[in-house]
Amino acid sequence: MISKRNGDFKSLISDGRMPSLLALRCFESAGRLESFARAADELHLTPGAISRAVRLLEDDLGIDLFERRNRRVFLTNTGKRLAKAVSEGFGLMSNAVREIRSDSRRARQLVLSCEPTLLMRWLIPRWSDFQARHQGLDIHLVAGGGTFSFDQGIDLAIRRDDFPRPPDYHSETLFQEKVGPVCRPEKVDVWFGKSRRFLRSSAPLLQTISRPTAWQEWATAKGLPAPDVEMQAFEHFYFSIQAAVAGLGVAIGPWHLVRDDIQNGVLTAPLGFVEDGSRYCLLSPVAPKPGSLEMDLLKWLQALG
Incomplete structure (x- = not known):
């Protein structure tokens, strides 16, 4: 009888044991x-690491969570059930963390991430004006581009809308991107002709690796x-500038x-x-509240545009 009771107790522990939180995060993403590669980009892991985490989770649960067809993955019915529960669970945890962070923000600096060149050439030269308006309420500026997570100590981010982001991130437009060919004033006649209405084919063109389609986008527009x-x-x-x-x-x-x-x-x-375009x-993470430092920053940035 003792042996049976111990066996039942161990079974209850085994049934209630939660899988690895990392494995669940990889599975949810x-x-x-519906892609191990895109999940890897989002979580800053390799596709192989995502695949191994999902396989360990499937082995732990004893059931397939994905159908793997033609190098693509699709959730099974069981996978959809678990994905819904995991997503809701992560959502509850994320909301709790955000509320706690929101309550403690006044005791520390807000962290604003901005694309490096925009930070250097547009934001920093104007930043003293914002500081003068909000003395004692400092914001820490950091350079960063592309994908990021608010779980990495970032409170706000300025980004161009050219990359996928989680659907629950709140977004406020600051300004429309406008582009054009620029050069030294004394080079205009040589590279644009006396009329200054066209770009000569002999003009040396400069491009940036971080946005290789910039010339194409300008020409299309x-x-x-x-x-x-x-x-x-x-x-x-x-x-390049x-x-x-x-x-x-x-x-x-x-x-x-370049303004x-x-x-x-x-x-x-x-x-x-x-x-x-x-x-x-x-x-x-959430919409700025009226009267908050985040809302003051948003209005100030929009006025700069």
């Missing part, structure tokens, strides 16, 4: 995105064929990154600027 010439490439917009300042060629310049140089006469944009946004 893969199920929501202008209704022109994309330049079909070899371009000198730089890692970030900051470098600096190359234009140095007179090395014509760069595609987003308006907010100070144009107003100071360092660069010129002979063909003007055109919206390319993208926009910059302020992302936050």
Whole structure:
């Protein structure tokens, strides 16, 4: 009898034992995105790590959670049931964490992540104005681009809307992206002709690796064929813009990154600027509350646009 009771007790413990939280996180992301590769990007892991975590979870539960067909994955009925429960569970935990963080934010700095070149050339030169308006309520600025998570110590983020993000992230538009070819003023006649109405085929073009389609996007927005010439490439917009300042060629310049140089006469944009269909946004875990520091920042940023 003692042996049987012990066996029943161990069975209850075994049945109630929760799987690995990491495995559940990998499973939830893969199920929501229906892709191990996209889940890996979201969680900053490798597809192999996602696959192994899901397989360990399936072995633990003794049932397949995905159908694997033609290098794609689809949730089984059991998988859908578990995915719904896990998503709701993570949602409850995430909401609790956000509420706790919200309650403690006044005791520490808010952390604002911004794309590096935008931070350097647009936000920092204007930041003293915001600080003067909110003395004693400081915001810590950090450089960062692309995907991120509010679980990584970031409270707010300024990003261009060119990457997938969780659907529960709140987004507020700051400004529409406008781009145009820019160069040194003394190079205009050589590279744009006396009329300054077209870009000569002999003009040396500069592009950035971080946005390799920028020239194509500009040409499409202008209704022109994309330049079909070899371009000198730089890692970030900051470098390609600096190359234009140095007179090395014509760069595609987003308006907010070059506006100070144009107003100071360092660069010129002979063909003007055109919206390319993208926009910059302020992302936050929840909608900023009226009267909050987050709302004051949002209104200030929108006024800068």
